[in-house]
Amino acid sequence: MKRHVFALARGIAMFSLFGATADADAATQGVPAADLSITVSDGVTTVNPGELITYTIRAQNAGPDPVVGAIVDDTFPTGVICGVLSNWTCSGTGGGTCTATGTGDIHDPVNLPAGAAVQYTVPCFVSLEAPLNFSNTATITSAVTDPVPANNSATDAINVIASIFIVAQKRWSGTPMPGGVITYTIRIITQSNTNQTDNPGDEFVDALPPGLILQSAIADAGTVVADLPSNTVTWNGGTTPGSVVTITIQAQVASTADGPIANQGTLSYDANADGSNDTIAPTDDPTRPGVNNPTVFNLPPRVPIPALTPMLAVGLLILIALTGAWTVRMRRH
Numbered sequence: 510m511k512r513h514v515f516a517l518a519r520g521i522a523m524f525s526l527f528g529a530t531a532d533a534d535a536a537t538q539g540v541p542a543a544d545l546s547i548t549v550s551d552g553v554t555t556v557n558p559g560e561l562i563t564y565t566i567r568a569q570n571a572g573p574d575p576v577v578g579a580i581v582d583d584t585f586p587t588g589v590i591c592g593v594l595s596n597w598t599c600s601g602t603g604g605g606t607c608t609a610t611g612t613g614d615i616h617d618p619v620n621l622p623a624g625a626a627v628q629y630t631v632p633c634f635v636s637l638e639a640p641l642n643f644s645n646t647a648t649i650t651s652a653v654t655d656p657v658p659a660n661n662s663a664t665d666a667i668n669v670i671a672s673i674f675i676v677a678q679k680r681w682s683g684t685p686m687p688g689g690v691i692t693y694t695i696r697i698i699t700q701s702n703t704n705q706t707d708n709p710g711d712e713f714v715d716a717l718p719p720g721l722i723l724q725s726a727i728a729d730a731g732t733v734v735a736d737l738p739s740n741t742v743t744w745n746g747g748t749t750p751g752s753v754v755t756i757t758i759q760a761q762v763a764s765t766a767d768g769p770i771a772n773q774g775t776l777s778y779d780a781n782a783d784g785s786n787d788t789i790a791p792t793d794d795p796t797r798p799g800v801n802n803p804t805v806f807n808l809p810p811r812v813p814i815p816a817l818t819p820m821l822a823v824g825l826l827i828l829i830a831l832t833g834a835w836t837v838r839m840r841r842h
């Protein structure tokens with residue numbers, strides 16, 4: 510019985526010894542081994558939407574053996590657009606080789622002798638609709654045994670500064686004449702990387718000019734109110750990045766209206782994302798060049814009424830007198 514226990518203990522000891530020295534044996538007995546590693550950095554921790562950044566991705570081989578055909582991968586995250594405006598580039602040192610230039614995501618076979626490195630330079634810009642936090646991970650893989658796998662991938666994290674920019678376009682259609690009905694179409698477009706909440710106060714106000722009589726208003730999101738006595742439309746609501754809210758207003762041209770009728774709504778929004786509206790912007794007519802154009806239509810010119818001069822007055826009196834005399838004579842007959 511004691512002999513059996515001893516034999517078992519000796520077996521476990523030999524197995525452990527073999528396991529501990531397996532990697533060393535792999536190197537010394539001709540199985541290749543190499544500690545590949547990779548780093549990625551853009552040198553910044555916060556960025557503004559639209560800003561240009563440059564990722565530097567460096568892969569190297571600490572040896573002991575050379576590696577042929579390792580793969581460097583970097584699938585760029587949502588929020589950053591890389592190697593599109595201009596290509597990424599790569600060069601090697603110490604005999605390292607890689608593809609000299611490319612577009613979009615990186616999936617590149619590289620050769621890395623012991624002590625060699627390859628380095629990619631990737632121009633990117635931050636999307637206008639980037640999430641507030643995103644990260645970019647680069648990896649290197651190969652079939653060669655790697656004694657330190659933890660350094661075969663690296664991640665660079667970025668915080669994007671909140672950006673909120675909202676515009677409202679306003680177009681008109683309909684019958685531009687007294688009594689005619691005009692339709693205004695307002696599009697509230699949110700170009701932002703954060704949600705815009707329904708804050709205290711109206712997010713949109715449109716007071717129609719005296720030449721128009723408000724009839725109705727509808728919106729495909731939020732809450733719109735057409736206050737007929739004050740001839741004013743108000744809208745309240747939140748928006749999301751990239752969203753478009755459409756408000757449709759109908760008004761009748763007053764019978765007394767004259768000349769061009771110009772109108773502009775006012776947008777209020779929360780540019781610093783603190784829950785209260787702080788920025789006011791007028792609507793723009795997108796059919797006219799430039800920004801902040803009022804929306805204008807012309808009414809047809811009215812037929813001019815001749816001024817009542819003294820001579821014209823005398824003439825009219827004579828005409829009335831003659832008509833009266835003629836009427837009396839006709840009745841006598």
Ligand SMILES: [Ca+2]
Pocket residue numbers: 543544545546655656657658659660661
């Ligand atoms: Ca490694």
Ligand SMILES: [Ca+2]
Pocket residue numbers: 707708709710711712745746
């Ligand atoms: Ca509101």
Ligand SMILES: [Ca+2]
Pocket residue numbers: 778779780781782783784785786787
């Ligand atoms: Ca605010």
Ligand SMILES: [Ca+2]
Pocket residue numbers: 793794795796797798799800801802
């Ligand atoms: Ca315009």
